[in-house]
Amino acid sequence: MTLMLERPTISGTKHPGFEGLLDTLDELNVPAxxxxxxxxxxxxxxxxxxxxxxxxxxxxCDQLEPYLPEGHLISQAPQLFVFPGVERAYGPDIHAAHEQTYETTGNHLHGEGLSFVAELTSSSTRDNDLTDKVKAYGKADVPVYLALDMQEEQATILWTPSAKGYESRLTVPFGEKLSIPEPFDCPLDTAGFRAPKKP
Structure with a gap:
């Protein structure tokens, strides 16, 4: 198993498999x-x-909420969504899913309930947000993935999920409007997404 902070650190233990990783994750004392x-x-x-x-x-969230599919909720609350088919478990920055997805006493939510995810990149997560998560969310049939590249100040919307990831994508710089496809079918204004000016 590998435990990664900003830089990879190999733990030296035998790989426990996906279910074992989920168990380890549950027992992990995550630093504040x-x-x-x-x-x-x-x-x-x-x-x-x-x-x-x-x-x-x-x-x-405010812009997409009026366009949510019936029975779906959108949130930025920290939640762990599990994708056993691709052996991934992600905590997306923003997630929309059918309300039944959240009706559990467990802390592992089923990724197949998702209708939308968004990730805001950081210097430490950017590579995974723009590569691994694109493939995994697409393979898991999440209809819409919004990748907000905070370093390059651009928004990429991905849709038409497939076994390769996503078949369709569009990128615009922050400040422009972006069309969010079905099941939302609405505009997203990216004005206000830029970092504040440094004093």
Missing amino acids: GYKAEIIKGNIVLSPWSKGYYTRVMKLV
């Missing part, structure tokens, strides 16, 4: 300020978002 996910057969710890990411996540 970090979240834990399972990516590429490893438990990966990444730091919580920068302060202004909260503003961006709220803007996304």
